[in-house]
Amino acid sequence: MTDYKNLIDGEMVDNGEWLEVLNPANEQVVGRVPACGKDELDRAVAAARRAFKEWKKTPQEERQKVVQGIAAAIKGNADELYRLLTSEQGKPHTQAQQEIYGAAGLAAAQSTLTLDDVISQDDDTRLSRTRRVPVGVVGGIVPWNFPIMMAIQKIVPALVAGCTIVLKPSPFTPLTTLRIAELIKDVVPAGTVNIITGEDTLGPLITEHPDIDKITFTGSTATGKKIMAGASGDLKRITLELGGNDASIVLPDADVEKVAEQLFWSSFSNAGQVCIAAKRVYIHKDIYDDLSKAIAAYANTVVVGDGSQQGTGVGPIQNKKQYERVLELIQDAKDNGYKFLTGGDKDPSGTGYYVPITILDNPPEDARIVAEEQFGPVMPLLKFDTIDEVIERANNSDYGLAGAVWTKDTDKGVEIAEQLETGTVWINEFMHLSPFAPFGGHKQSGFGAEYGVDGLKEFTYPQVITVKRDAAV
Ligand code: NAD
Numbered sequence: 001m002t003d004y005k006n007l008i009d010g011e012m013v014d015n016g017e018w019l020e021v022l023n024p025a026n027e028q029v030v031g032r033v034p035a036c037g038k039d040e041l042d043r044a045v046a047a048a049r050r051a052f053k054e055w056k057k058t059p060q061e062e063r064q065k066v067v068q069g070i071a072a073a074i075k076g077n078a079d080e081l082y083r084l085l086t087s088e089q090g091k092p093h094t095q096a097q098q099e100i101y102g103a104a105g106l107a108a109a110q111s112t113l114t115l116d117d118v119i120s121q122d123d124d125t126r127l128s129r130t131r132r133v134p135v136g137v138v139g140g141i142v143p144w145n146f147p148i149m150m151a152i153q154k155i156v157p158a159l160v161a162g163c164t165i166v167l168k169p170s171p172f173t174p175l176t177t178l179r180i181a182e183l184i185k186d187v188v189p190a191g192t193v194n195i196i197t198g199e200d201t202l203g204p205l206i207t208e209h210p211d212i213d214k215i216t217f218t219g220s221t222a223t224g225k226k227i228m229a230g231a232s233g234d235l236k237r238i239t240l241e242l243g244g245n246d247a248s249i250v251l252p253d254a255d256v257e258k259v260a261e262q263l264f265w266s267s268f269s270n271a272g273q274v275c276i277a278a279k280r281v282y283i284h285k286d287i288y289d290d291l292s293k294a295i296a297a298y299a300n301t302v303v304v305g306d307g308s309q310q311g312t313g314v315g316p317i318q319n320k321k322q323y324e325r326v327l328e329l330i331q332d333a334k335d336n337g338y339k340f341l342t343g344g345d346k347d348p349s350g351t352g353y354y355v356p357i358t359i360l361d362n363p364p365e366d367a368r369i370v371a372e373e374q375f376g377p378v379m380p381l382l383k384f385d386t387i388d389e390v391i392e393r394a395n396n397s398d399y400g401l402a403g404a405v406w407t408k409d410t411d412k413g414v415e416i417a418e419q420l421e422t423g424t425v426w427i428n429e430f431m432h433l434s435p436f437a438p439f440g441g442h443k444q445s446g447f448g449a450e451y452g453v454d455g456l457k458e459f460t461y462p463q464v465i466t467v468k469r470d471a472a473v
Contacts, residue, residue: 003031003032007185019198022088045209067110069184071108074100081176113453126469127467127469166206208230213237214236245280245373271376273376278430288362319353322376344360358376365396400422424439438450
């Protein structure tokens, strides 16, 4: 077991009080991290505030180089990092590798983003220019499903925009983030990036801290609402990436054999603990029987187990609370007599938070397992008849994060996509996010956006400077 320290003002520090972090595959302690409170937060915020004075004046090319240094540090240590990530998060090694390399790639790509000045008037009367200025000190709060990707997608745009940041990982998955903190300690100027750990109770202290100017948060919708309320005291800027109940719509012309495996992974990647996982899969009635059989047959070839073992496709649920919630949803489906194509009948007790791959056969639309975000290895297959009907069912949710349409007729796919009330829609793929396009939720799936120029703008204020050219002075 290793102790991991926090990064405050360029130093790796601890306060002598520790939180234990468990491996969800075997419930053994894998490491300890400092249990921080107000004192450590105040120190981190003060360091970020001091660093902001210089960092905001640092030329953009230099800021970009620092961010590229972060990308290189992650990529150069990927082997160590992905193993550590599996040991605390549970995801299989292959998926942990994708997250680590993906985070390095995202940092490198986003380092190239720029916010150029915009001239709105340039004539004999006046010159009017809009520039973007960094908001200041950012508080970043991240969840446990993609701890590194989410940390990087907060740290990188903050730095590129000229802000400094205090980041809080989830108490369930702080280890790899703190190892990265150690690796970038001498890459980033002291105080620009601070990473502190603590229980959930540290979150509201960040949200309400008077010297933090902006909160960027990824997590559940319930916590997002608390953050919005907490940040309202001093009108902090906020970006919220929240939950989803994404619908996949499979049209009758889709090739059953070709889409079955892709549909499976659109729901079961990271044991279903993905905000943009397909959580409701609508299949046209003409191919429903064949496709549901093909998905179930593929599911039976996938191994559920310890993510560090070769061959594991689906790891454990990340933490006990979520494990119990997913089991409760499955029990509710059993109690209501819904039909299972896989899962549901196996005893999930024993060491480790394992849930069998669970596929439901056309449960009712108002079943809890359909209407709620499952965030686990659960996939309800739902039969539909007409396009209008399926669009209405897909949109019948408070969430609006993402969705997918599967069809050979891509024009038809786009026509359906344009009627879905979500921030992202894929035709014939899933979970693809571009560093250069905005990612954000409609309705209760979010507020604002990350990624791309739109995401970068959220770390800035617009400032308009106007010179009156024909002034009498
Ligand atoms: P969570 O909301 O429980 O916790 C997220 C973070 O918030 C953690 O760091 C936690 O310590 C902190 N926190 C908890 N209470 C807080 C409070 N009152 N004030 C401030 N911070 C607080 O979410 P989770 O269970 O870690 O993550 C799962 C959820 O995240 C799912 O709903 C999922 O859909 C969502 N998610 C969304 C996206 C997206 O981009 N939209 C990405 C990943 C996960």
